[in-house]
Amino acid sequence: MSTEVRVPTLGESVTEATVATWFKQPGDAVAVDEMLCELETDKVTVEVPSPVAGTLGEIVAAEGETVGVDALLATISEGGEASASPAKKEAPAKAEAPAESGAASGGESVDVMVPTLGESVTEATVSTWFKKVGDAVAQDEMLCELETDKVSVEVPAPASGVLAEILAEEGSTVEASAKLAVISSGEGAAAKSGASEAPAAPSTKVGGKDVENAPSANKLMAEAGIDAAAVTGTGRDGRIMKEDVQKAIASGATAAKATPAPAAAAPRAPVPADDAAREERVKMTRLRQTIARRLKDAQNNAAILTTYNEVDMTEVMALRSQYKDEFEKKHGVRLGFMSFFTKACVHALREVPEVNAEIDGTDIVYKNFVHMGVAAGTPQGLVVPVIRDVDQKSFAEIEKEIGEKGRRARDGKLSMAEMQGGTFTISNGGVYGSLMSSPILNPPQSGILGMHKIQDRPMVVNGEIVIRPMMYLALSYDHRIVDGKGAVTFLVRVKEALEDPRRLLMDL
Incomplete structure (x- = not known):
């Protein structure tokens, strides 16, 4: 029987696409979910997988053609019709040279695809290959490591066999669901390993002169x-x-x-030879490049303003000292300061909801929930795991989740879903000794609270000079959506809740 391959749903506002590339030709054998062709719309690139296993029959829409949603792209012959296809000229040769065919020896080719990267991540960079062409691999053994703008992702082998071909070399950028490599599995793996380096040669011969561009x-x-x-x-x-x-x-x-001369003038100022010999040049990781770009984009796109205040930590420290042992005994986690600040921010966000909102075009999107981002420094760079629905969690639940996500962030084990959807962020520079700073927004959020070092300072209380543990607080906010009054009110409410934690219980 014959199965039709049609244009998939492209999006509610996209009605047509251009056929960019066919990865298969009529007569080629195809597996279920193997990529047949690539479509381009005005927004995204869409890969079309095979709905069934069989042989590609007729290509109805050639490269370069424009097709509408649900248009017919090709047909696939299933089952026994695949072997009967006249286009498969290699079929008669199988009886004469079984050693050259992985299928004839009971083996098959398994594609290694880019795993799911996250709903907002469309591409990654191949940072390291742990295996070479011709190497034997075991199922679930790590083949390579990808870097996205947020995390590093390890790609395991989907099957045991021999790494036959690497399609994406180190340093190349790949899209989500792209093919990374091919593994020859089964009995034919050994036969393919000797010749596996031969197909790799064309992949390095990329002149582009004989290739039709999209x-x-x-x-x-x-x-x-x-x-x-x-x-x-x-x-x-x-x-x-x-x-x-x-x-x-x-x-x-x-x-x-147009003007190549300025490109030559762009490099940094000349460095004396004796200094240059003592320098070390290291390429920025993809994560670091993305951090730099996003921080600069935030400054360019938002009207960032910072307001400051200070909080007397006497009551929070006393409360923590009084109950920390009982708290740890009951909940199995230490009572830290982050849960107090998180609760105080939730309390303040209810009164000043625009700090928990975001701008979408000409609309303001108010969030009736709080997904709190907690910035964490790692050896790879700054990441912001998100504690979801923190407004509904207890002190113990908050401390447990912050501790767990902090450990996973340092180990590079955070998933993409755990760093998405934040509505407000807290950044604690005090753990590094920072006395005061102006944090930068984490778009599309409209507010971020900066915590700092607790330091004893002389303060005037009831007309007397006393020594109190003080902390500077900084709220950076997007002035396009948050007015000065709202920002100051938010920071004052945080200060009041921390200086008298009983206000949190009374919702004052």
Whole structure:
């Protein structure tokens, strides 16, 4: 029987797409969920998987054609029809040379795909391959490591066998669900391992001269006046995709092409030879590059303003000292300061909801819940795990979750879902000794509270000078949505709740 391959749902506002690349040709054998072709819309690139196993029959929509939603792309012959396909010229040769066919020896090819990266993450960089072509691999053995803008992701082997081909080399950028490598599994694995390095040669021969670029990429290059030679293609066989042109435009490829001289003048000031010999140049990790870009974007896109106050920590420290042993005995976790600050912020956010809101175009989106981001420093960089629905959690639940996510952040084991959806953030620079700072917003959030070092200072209380443990607080906020009055009110409410924790119980 024959199965139709149709254009999948592209999104509620997308009605058509362009066929960018066919990965298979008529007569090729295909497995279930194996990628057949790639479609380009004006927003995203969509890969079309095979709905069944069989043989690709007819390609109805050729590369470069524009197709609508649910349009017919191709047909697949299932079951016995696959072996009967006249296009498979290798079939008769199987009886003569069984050693060259993994299928004839009981083996098969297994694709290694990019795992799920998270709903807001569309690409990753291949940082390290732990195996080489021809190496034997066991199921679930780590093959490579990917870096996204938030976390590092290890890719395990989906099956045992021999690593036959690496499609994405170290340093290359891959999209979600892209193919990374091919594993020859089963009895045919050993036969394939000797010749596995041969197919790898074409992957390094990426000149791009004989490869047709994506139609949308050609159109965009023509509109922007960019020469194809100035764009690095990341598609199949070096094919230039729409995203490649957009990246080239963003990096100033147009200006570099028109006036190459300024590009040479861009490097830093000359360094004396004796100093240069003592320098060390290390490429920024993808995580660090993304942190830098997001922080700068936050400054460029939001009207960030910071307001300060100070809080007397006497009552919180006394309460913690009085109950910390009983608290740890009952709940199995230490009572720290973060749960007090989290509760105080939740209390203040209820009164000043715009600090817990975000801007979406010309709308303000108010959140009737609090997902608290808690910034944590790691050897790889700053990450912000999110404690969801913190407004409904107890002190013990908050302390347990903060402790657990902090440990996993330092070990690089946080998942993407655990760092998404925050509505407000707390950053504790005091653990490093910071006395005062102005934290930068974590977009699209509109507020972030900076905690600092607790330091004894002389304070005037009831007309007398006394020594009190004081902490400076800093609230950075987006002035587009939060007015000065709201920001100051929020910080005062946090201060009042910490200086008299009983207000939290009384909801005052």
